[in-house]
Amino acid sequence: MSKRIQAKYKIDRRMGENLWGRPKSPVNRREYGPGQHGQGRRGKISDFGIHLRAKQKLKGYYGSITEKGFRRLYEEATRLKGDTSENLIGLLERRLDAVVYRMKFVPTVFAARQFVNHGHVMVNGKKVNIASYQVKPGDVIEVRQKSKQMALVLESVDSPERDVPEYIDVDHKAMKGTFNAIPKLADVPYPVMMEPNLIVEFYSR
Known part of the structure; x- marks a missing residue:
């Protein structure tokens, strides 16, 4: 298995969701996270954790976008007219x-x-x-x-x-x-629910 495929499946396992809706995703067989502590009880996630997870999920979906590149897209989305979360989705889909x-x-x-x-x-x-x-x-x-x-x-x-x-x-x-x-969030066929509004809150802290 290539390093690229391993990374892809690791994102699925870490998020606990089949991000791309692929039949070979390990989440289809094991919903718990990767590693020796993956099956441990998960504690309550903080508001920060919820916002961070939303960012990691959307960023991970688009593959190899760096944090710097993703932040640059967000900043561009804030400069555009209209809803920042919808603008972010539009920039990613473009x-x-x-x-x-x-x-x-x-x-x-x-x-x-x-x-x-x-x-x-x-x-x-x-x-x-x-x-x-x-x-x-x-x-x-x-x-x-x-x-x-x-x-x-x-x-x-x-x-x-x-x-x-x-x-x-x-x-x-x-x-x-x-x-x-340029699509809106509702137009994009994400296999899982994306919450770009939480990403706006994450970067607006």
Whole structure:
């Protein structure tokens, strides 16, 4: 098992939830946390702990975002007009790696980051290899021609495990899609409940 997969499953176990809704998640078999004390009785979580957990869960869902990068997204969300928690979700869903994952070109958010970094993706006809690149409504995202026959892509596209959300249109035969609109929290198909409002409280302390 690769280090990347181990890290992914460790996040699931630590949160006690199947973050990505995957059938192979160890949480499906063991709901307790990892480590020798994982089955011990959990005490009451403080307000700080609840807010921290909400942040770790949302940050963990999007894969390899650093704390510094996540904090930068939050600060940008506070500068935008409207509800900060909804703005944060919109910024996360506009990341190129998140869009590639939503379009089902790859099986996991971890694979999406690597896929983008290795230069397999084009935005509006130009290669973009920055996973954190912010996609805009109307942008066309496409798998590069030489990458369209990769086994990883073909298997992911055919997988019934996930559906493409309504704010994205995809033509899987052409391996191309359009990011139509910035979604709200209610539009994003999270397998578990996310609470970005608690993250706003966490950073507002």
